[in-house]
């Protein structure tokens with residue numbers, strides 16, 4: 199859970215504001231209708247200090263989300279990157295989750311967003327593991343809720359409203375005694391977790407759903423693909439059938455919050471021997487080393 203202490207600061211439209219004073223009206227358009235876009239970024243501590251992982255890529259996606267919804271952010275991606283560094287520095291936490299959020303800051307009743315004020319805020323909170331016990335892995339069920347698609351709302355935009363689809367799937371999974379859901383795309387292929395992309399390992403090869411499955415194109419997903427290629431592990435991006443979830447040797451989620459978390463079962467069928475598999479182990483370790491500045495992929499790190 200993200201808990202914001204009142205002594206911390208939030209960047210609000212270019213100004214650092216004490217979090218207790220960073221408030222919105224209850225009738226704010228985005229609060230009522232979900233008309234916000236956001237990012238989830240992590241900073242990590244290393245022996246050399248604190249660095250933010252793939253900041254430029256996150257800000258590019260933030261900008262793209264804004265473009266999809268015709269939101270004028272009023273700041274360049276570069277200015278927002280500087281703002282992220284500023285807030286992490288100001289709040290003095292090292293291992294953080296950073297949340298840039300742009301929203302329709304208008305209290306008038308009415309769905310239209312045309313001409314309405316857009317506000318941009320950036321918060322940072324200390325953050326550890328997303329799942330209760332990452333080392334134990336997660337039990338999953340395939341959700342009866344399908345992932346949104348481009349004919350309904352754009353899955354490639356990281357928009358607040360999308361997450362009602364995600365949290366409904368998560369709720370269903372928890373109610374069924376599982377830790378997390380796996381959503382299928384509207385045409386029945388494996389899409390992703392509610393807030394994570396998914397990877398399968400079969401016969402030593404890595405497999406992940408392609409963009410055609412209406413996934414959010416995750417930055418961790420891209421990182422894993424690149425790290426796998428670097429490690430000489432073959433990667434395939436294609437449509438994945440549901441039953442492949444039942445026959446995979448290994449499986450894991452990849453996301454900024456979830457990092458690399460192995461999946462132990464799907465619909466009560468054990469994945470492999472139910473433990474973290476060897477390829478998952480290699481990639482999780484390489485990922486952890488990379489975000490902590492211990493590999494050659496230093497261009498992904500922005501020093502705070």
Ligand SMILES: Cc1ncc(COP(=O)(O)O)c(C=O)c1O
Nearest residue numbers: 393394395414416417418453454
């Ligand atoms: C629906 C969804 N898919 C995938 C991801 C993983 O994306 P990333 O690796 O960029 O955090 C996220 C997390 O933001 C997400 O919300």
